[in-house]
Structures are given as C-alpha cells and as structure tokens.
Amino acid sequence: MLVKRGYGTLRDNIPALNFLPRILGKPKHREAKGREGREEGLREAISERVESTTHVLIVGGGIGGIYTALNLIREGVNPHGITVVADEWPPYSRHRLPEALKCGYLGGLELGVAKELVDAGVNVVSPARVVGVDPVSREVIIQYVGKGEEVSYDCLVVATGGKPFIPPIPGIGLRGVTTFYRLNDVRRLLSLRGGSAVVVGGGLVGVAAAISLRRRGLRVALIELKRSLLPQVIDPPLSEPLRKYLTGVEGIKLFLGSRVKKLLGSGRVTAVLTDSGTLSADAVVFATGVRPNSELLLRAGASNVRGAITVDGWGRTSLAGVYALGDCALSKDYITGRATYRPLGFVAAHYAKYVAKAIAGTASGEGTPGVIPTIYERLGEARVYRLGLSASEARSLGLSDAEVEVIKSGDNVWEARILAKGRIVGWELVTIGHEHVIPTATYLKQLLPPKP
C-alpha cells in the first residue's frame, strides 16, 4: 500500500486515522496500464490467486461493502489486506428504518458484522470519502475532513450505494421536507409531535413510512404518481385490496395517479400543492426511489446504463481490477438473465459473495446465475409477498406476454401467479391479518432451477 502524501500530519489530527498504520504495507509498484492493459486486465483469468499481501480497497461501509469484506475473510483473504473507506460508521440497516420510526427506538439499527470486521483486523477508515479513482495507476484519492491523499490498491470494490431521488419541484429546500433513507431522516421524523405528514411515493418505502407515521399519531396523506400502490412490487389486482386496507383501516388518505407540483411555506413547509388539490403538511417525506450513487466510477470511465454500473457475473466492471455491487450497480435477473437495476439489500449481499470469490481467486465459471427477488413487507396488518417477477417487471425485462393470473380473491387473501412464455415467472400474495399456511415455498421451488 502506497500512501503518497499528507499522511504524517493527518494521522496526528484525526483519530480515525489511527487505523492507518495497519494499512501501510510494502509500497507496491505497478506499471501504469494503458488502454491495452485495461482490456487485457478484463480478460485476466478470474482464478488468479491473489497473494496475501494484496490490498483490497472497499469504498462504502454499507451492506455491499461490509459483506464483501466479511466474505473475503471467509475466502481466506488476510483481513489486514482489506481497507474499508466509509463516510459513515458504524453501518446500520436501512431495512429497519420503518420499524425504528414506528417504535421510536433507534438502538437496533446497527449491523453486527461491523465490529467483527474491525476485531478481525480489517482497516476501517472513517469518516472519510473516496473522491477520485485512477483505474490505470490503480490509485484512489481519499478525502478526510478537509484533507486528501492518494492511496494505491490492487483491487477496488465500489459499494457506494444509492442516493434518494427527489423530483425537481419548487419548495424542496423548505424545512420539514425530508427523504426516508437515512438514520437522520428518522430522527427528524421522530421529533414531530402530531400534526400532518404528506408522503410522496407509494412504493414499499413510502407506504411503510406512512404506516409508521400513523402509528406515531400523525394524520397522513400519501401521493403516488401511478394509478396503483407498490407499482414496482405487485400488480394492480393485488394492490387494490391494499389500497382499501390503507384508507379504510389505517386511515391514510391516498391520492393515486396524482402529481406533486409545489411545496408551499416560508422557511418551513406548510402545504403541498398537487393536481388533486392542496394538502396541509407539517412534514413532507419523499420516498420517490433511489438512483445509483456512482459518479466516482462514471468519472473513471466505467460502462453503465443510466448511471448504474455494468458488471459481469462476478461483479467486475469494465475497468480492470475494479468491482461494483449494491445500489450503485446493475445486477442480473435470474429468470430472464437480463441486467437490471434492483436497489435491494439481498441483491447487494448476493453479489458480495461473488465479488469476494473473484478477488480471492476461488471463482470458476460464469459467476452468478442471477437473483430471484424474494420480497416481503408487513404494512400494518397487511402482508405483501412477492417471489420472482411481477407482470410489469417481467414485461420490462422483455417477457412481453407476461400476465397476471389471479388465483385467489377472498376477503383477506389475494393471490396471483405471473405467467409468461407458458411458465410461472412470479408469484404475489397480499393478506390482511395472519394466514395459517402460506404456499410461498411451493412457488419458490417452481421458480428455482431443478437441482442437478
């Protein structure tokens, strides 16, 4: 590991840098690779065993980053050769944010693996950001509080996650306007004492946030651009009963097929102007999706599709020695084999295994066969299940004949199979209240490949 400048003074000033002595190995001199070199790098045998002194630099301390570090150790890579540069530490699970808001308890968010990694000898550099990558000389620029330095790597893993998307409308800078993405968003929402909240976005995150806010005693309205709820998760025949439940039982005001035009207020938000009227608001929560946080690799010239980094079955990007996974990257769908953008925690964890194998040299073959979505969310008394593809996702992945076959439509249970090209490609279920037996495992088997 080669630290080029600024090191001495930085270490004295920033406590987090006490980790740094451990990342100082022997300086490694690599010949700068030109364009040819890069392409050659891409073709490098993935079974190339990495020496124990190899320095793996991981950018991002979220799920993708820390589970890659953990899996590298499992694959036999020396923990002292692994550095995680994280702009926030300790890491926490976003998956738990709706429940944390609902209960008003933030103590259960932290990810247990973080401490294990540090104990094992992984070098965590935080708070710090990687602000530049030179894939030719294999160097990154790390920015600490106000200062930077160049650091070399052998393998770079980019797990910089996503960033919440907020539609560009007037008033989003007002106080009381937040996303539902970070711990601090939940802290802010926990400080509300009654009043009304407007949630923008009827996906899983928006609906979960709306329920949690209801449980905290707020009046809640939810606006969704599409005509049905959870449009990315389940198809309209199943989201319709959920709509009834949310309005009837949970008392959430729903505005489907509506657009937010403007946020009103001076200093603090007071109302939301929509094409279905004006809603008063003490808080506005944007749950309008995530986009890849991938500028670092885009600037370095990595192939991408609308900002999501293109990777192969081992998480390798188009840049030699550079891997990407999680919310900043594309992933492969198991059923269609197509690359798609799925910012989900289990997708990041899935790729963390393949990236680790590729770096450790324990890989062979094509890499991942792809990910089968396995989605569950409890929304108040409602439960939403989805395995495989929804009809709308199937169509977007090229299965143009995908259709929803509703197989149960009762008082409390709605179930559908998704059919395309003469076979089952997905399964969806909504229940209100608990059901004794759920046929989910049966469908999982049908979607999975026959065991050889």
Next chain:
Amino acid sequence: MKYLLHVIPEKCDGCMECVYACSIAKHGTPDPLKALIRVERAASGWDIIVCRHCNPAPCIDVCEFNALRVDESTGAVVLNRELCTTCKACMSVCPFEGVWEGCGGAVLKCDLCGGDPACVKACRKGALILSKAPDKGRLLSKSSVDELLRIKGLR
C-alpha cells in the same frame, strides 16, 4: 418437507402460556412483544405463530447473508442476529410467518431453546408438539391431520 415443531391450532384456546414461557426463558420477563412465538386470533379460533424448523428450510436457502443455519445438535433452524440485516427474504418464503420483525427492526425467530423448548413444556392443551420421530402421524391426534393436509396444500 419435515418439521421439528408441530402446531395444532385446533387445540389452542389462546391462553398465551407458550408466549409467556418463551419470553421468560429468553428475557426473564413475561413480555409478549419479545417472545419468539405469537398467538393470534384466527378465522376459526386461535393460531400459534412460530418457526416449525423445516428441513430443508426455504429461509436458509434464500438468506444471502448466511444468517440462518441448522444447529447440528438440535436440528433447529437458528438465526445469527449479528449477520442479519432484516432484508426480509426469509419472511417472503416462510410458509408459517415463523420469522418476523421485532420492535426496532431486529428479526425474531424461535431457536428451539437448545432442543428443549419452553413453549412446548408450557402448553397444557397439546397444541405444540416437538417431534423428531419420522412417524409423526402416530404422535398427533386426529385434528392434526388438518394441519398436515394444509401444510401440503391439500386443504
């Protein structure tokens, strides 16, 4: 699929003894919200919600975090909370809702108390049966046939 823990809801009268026993065994206090077993009203009476410790277990198959595994000595499906992130993939494939999210977001799931579950000992109605015997049909009373049929999707 085989199960280690069998639930016979027809025999449950909602007394909650299993829930309290679990919470006391795990936390030393009778707090239903912390218990790893739940009792809820069902369409026809009561239902007990708990992990059956399936073998093979779909939750283990889908966990990308390696947070679930079979304990070799007890055969129980156990959760490593340090590795779990609450992504809920396990919940999406569980036929019994036997894994759920507790207050604050941590995943709650029965660990079979090291092979001698407190809930089974506490249930005086015979609604919970621990059985490693292959011929479990003999152990179960008539009404449990309903359960088995339902498990197999035949009812």
